[in-house]
Amino acid sequence: xxxxxxxxxxxxxxxxxxxxxxxxxxxxxxxxxxxxxxxxxxxxxxxxxxxxxxxxxxxxxxxxxxxxxxxxxxxxxxxxxxxxxxxxxxxxxxxxxxxxxxxxxxxxxxxxxxxxxxxxxxxxxxxxxxxxxxxx
Amino acid sequence: xxxxxxxxxxxxxxxxxxxxxxxxxxxxxxxxxxxxxxxxxxxxxxxxxxxxxxxxxxxxxxxxxxxxxxxxxxxxxxxxxxxxxxxxxxxxxxxxxxxxxxxxxxxxxxxxxxxxxxxxxxxxxxxxxxxxxxxxxxxxx
Numbered sequence: 001x002x003x004x005x006x007x008x009x010x011x012x013x014x015x016x017x018x019x020x021x022x023x024x025x026x027x028x029x030x031x032x033x034x035x036x037x038x039x040x041x042x043x044x045x046x047x048x049x050x051x052x053x054x055x056x057x058x059x060x061x062x063x064x065x066x067x068x069x070x071x072x073x074x075x076x077x078x079x080x081x082x083x084x085x086x087x088x089x090x091x092x093x094x095x096x097x098x099x100x101x102x103x104x105x106x107x108x109x110x111x112x113x114x115x116x117x118x119x120x121x122x123x124x125x126x127x128x129x130x131x132x133x134x135x136x
Numbered sequence: 137x138x139x140x141x142x143x144x145x146x147x148x149x150x151x152x153x154x155x156x157x158x159x160x161x162x163x164x165x166x167x168x169x170x171x172x173x174x175x176x177x178x179x180x181x182x183x184x185x186x187x188x189x190x191x192x193x194x195x196x197x198x199x200x201x202x203x204x205x206x207x208x209x210x211x212x213x214x215x216x217x218x219x220x221x222x223x224x225x226x227x228x229x230x231x232x233x234x235x236x237x238x239x240x241x242x243x244x245x246x247x248x249x250x251x252x253x254x255x256x257x258x259x260x261x262x263x264x265x266x267x268x269x270x271x272x273x274x275x276x277x
Contacts (some may be wrong), residue, residue: 027237030230030233030237031233031234032235033230034230034231034233034234035227036231037227038227038230038262041223041227041262041263041265042262042265042266042268044206044266044269045163045266045268045269046269047203047206047207047269047273047275048268048269048272048273048274049265049268049274049275051274051275051276051277053277054202054203054206054277055202055203058198058201058202060247061201062198062199065197066198070198073189073193073267074189074194077185077186077189078186081178081181081182081185081186084178084182085179085182088178088179088270090174094195098156101216111197120189120190120193120194123194123195124194124197127197127199131197131199
């Protein structure tokens with residue numbers, strides 16, 4: 001397990017602050033989205049291969065834990081996109097790759113992602129409450 | 137004018153003059169192509185994924201989605217093309233991202249090569265399954 005332990009310990013010891021957080025969050029949101037996407041391709045494919053199974057899959061997605069996961073997924077997709085734009089923009093102007101700009105830009109990215117996410121989270125949260133917790 | 141106690145001052149001064157920006161020849165190999173693919177597909181995926189998520193997850197919602205809904209949507213050729221593009225670009229972008237992450241942590245060349253082949257196979261098989269479903273369309277249960 002040394003192949004995994006060394007980089008993980010190094011990552012904990014390296015205190016890169018905002019730049020490192022931006023990078024870690026980019027990885028986690030990317031991997032999380034990929035995990036969902038893989039499942040999503042396979043469950044949607046049942047409409048052709050096994051249509052009877054599709055309703056079961058949708059029933060799982062309608063459960064409260066999955067709807068909460070869906071709200072988190074929307075944040076992942078928003079952050080990953082906004083931060084990806086930041087990285088691409090910085091690469092166009094390499095002189096921007098400075099500690100102070102990394103710091104401030106991470107908070108801008110996080111703030112913008114959060115602002116985009118709020119209305120989506122509100123609508124999805126409302127749907128969750130109305131449908132799963134017996135709105136009149 | 138630069139404070140001598142700031143170790144990054146010469147670097148910043150160099151950046152300001154554009155002197156420290158290293159320019160290298162880009163080798164024409166697979167990794168360069170993969171990197172460019174990540175950039176361009178990433179840019180494309182921002183409108184593609186965000187619009188998909190906005191419509192299906194936020195506005196329509198999973199409680200309104202069933203077989204009939206998918207059949208109705210796929211009755212429009214444009215949405216099938218849209219979904220094929222999503223499948224092709226998003227899944228390739230994600231699987232190559234996973235390859236990049238694994239390549240950061242897996243040191244052994246042989247294990248890494250085996251994982252790369254496994255990812256390639258998984259990518260092809262799952263992409264094919266999704267593509268067949270989109271082209272084949274909704275069947276009656």
